[in-house]
Amino acid sequence: MGIQKLASLIKKEAPESISAVPPRDYRDRVLAIDASVAIYQFNAAIPTIINRDGEDLSALQGMFYRTVYMLENGIKPVFVLEGPPPALKHRKGNSDGKSTPGHGRRDDLEKMLRYLGVPYIQATGEAEATCAALVKHCLAWGTVTEDMDALPFGSTRLIRNLKANNLGNVEEYNLPKLLKLLKLSPEQFVELCILLGCDYSGKIKGLGIKKALELMQKHGSIERILKTIKKDRIPADFRYQEAKQLFLQPSVVDVSRVQLNWRAPDEENLVQFLSHEKHLNETKIRTKLAKLRAIQQPKEKKTPKKRSAQSSLSDPNNQKQPKMTDFFMAKKKSQKQPQGNIQNTDPSGNIPSTSMGTGCGQSTR
Numbered sequence: 001m002g003i004q005k006l007a008s009l010i011k012k013e014a015p016e017s018i019s020a021v022p023p024r025d026y027r028d029r030v031l032a033i034d035a036s037v038a039i040y041q042f043n044a045a046i047p048t049i050i051n052r053d054g055e056d057l058s059a060l061q062g063m064f065y066r067t068v069y070m071l072e073n074g075i076k077p078v079f080v081l082e083g084p085p086p087a088l089k090h091r092k093g094n095s096d097g098k099s100t101p102g103h104g105r106r107d108d109l110e111k112m113l114r115y116l117g118v119p120y121i122q123a124t125g126e127a128e129a130t131c132a133a134l135v136k137h138c139l140a141w142g143t144v145t146e147d148m149d150a151l152p153f154g155s156t157r158l159i160r161n162l163k164a165n166n167l168g169n170v171e172e173y174n175l176p177k178l179l180k181l182l183k184l185s186p187e188q189f190v191e192l193c194i195l196l197g198c199d200y201s202g203k204i205k206g207l208g209i210k211k212a213l214e215l216m217q218k219h220g221s222i223e224r225i226l227k228t229i230k231k232d233r234i235p236a237d238f239r240y241q242e243a244k245q246l247f248l249q250p251s252v253v254d255v256s257r258v259q260l261n262w263r264a265p266d267e268e269n270l271v272q273f274l275s276h277e278k279h280l281n282e283t284k285i286r287t288k289l290a291k292l293r294a295i296q297q298p299k300e301k302k303t304p305k306k307r308s309a310q311s312s313l314s315d316p317n318n319q320k321q322p323k324m325t326d327f328f329m330a331k332k333k334s335q336k337q338p339q340g341n342i343q344n345t346d347p348s349g350n351i352p353s354t355s356m357g358t359g360c361g362q363s364t365r
Contacts, residue, residue: 004197006148009209014181020169027074032131034145036082051279060108061280067116068288069164072295078260080130083123086246088200115270117263125251129153133252151175152193152247183217190247192216200243202235
């Protein structure tokens with residue numbers, strides 16, 4: 001379910017916090033992908049694809065094309081797989097628009113990502129919470145998900161509508177700008193999301209998005225707001241304090257131990273797996289991989305040989321104005337190695353790996 005009508009509230013009350021961004025602008029950025037939401041989208045939207053063994057491959061095929069699309073645009077995706085939900089969410093019985101694959105499908109997804117050379121992380125709880133932790137600790141630029149929960153979990157950037165069949169721009173929500181425009185602290189924003197309706201708590205009856213924002217801006221906390229509302233409007237399962245803790249202190253992986261590495265796709269093993277074992281169209285798979293290879297490994301351009309300074313000066317047909325460096329040796333100033341972009345050259349010839357340099361700090365957008 002996510003946060004009810006949060007996107008509508010932002011578009012009405014703080015539209016300046018949303019940017020329309022072309023996918024190419026995320027080149028060389030690390031994006032944390034909420035895999036569970038993507039899998040749910042493919043299972044729900046795409047006509048079921050059943051192979052000769054009776055396996056449903058809708059999500060696997062969709063994830064392949066979406067991942068390759070991101071790689072073609074120079075994006076460095078890291079997929080976060082959903083972990084067990086919090087007990088509070090389980091008791092509430094929410095259906096939140098997510099799909100947690102069974103062991104067989106999870107193994108298939110992990111195998112495909114390994115052959116594509118793309119890292120993935122198994123979350124200890126909600127995938128969006130771990131995505132947000134990666135962003136907050138500068139291991140990722142933003143969170144890619146349709147679930148607005150990523151914002152109250154603290155992801156400074158939320159990216160929506162990043163799809164292989166999307167020819168237009170994506171939506172990028174900027175949390176620092178949003179908080180400033182709504183005049184709320186991070187904690188107050190979390191409480192606003194609980195008032196709007198979330199996966200962990202019931203919702204106050206008759207409280208619309210505009211009124212919820214007005215009350216939070218006026219009173220500053222749910223505790224004070226409850227004093228102004230009739231008790232019969234407050235449901236028995238309105239566990240706002242527990243819900244607040246789940247947003248502010250969620251179960252996430254230890255990001256200090258996370259190492260992200262991207263490698264060149266293992267094309268033959270990938271084709272063997274997707275086409276020979278899972279029976280997806282081999283021609284289409286190979287064509288897509290060939291296009292990706294051409295993008296990732298462009299042909300080296302031949303550089304013309306430079307004339308020596310002596311021959312340039314002695315050639316009467318040379319009309320080029322002599323430079324001071326033709327007569328005197330010039331020393332280049334030493335440049336400091338930029339911080340934040342740590343690249344390791346892989347001796348095996350694979351794509352260099354990176355663990356940082358993904359855009360800590362504020363976006364210029």
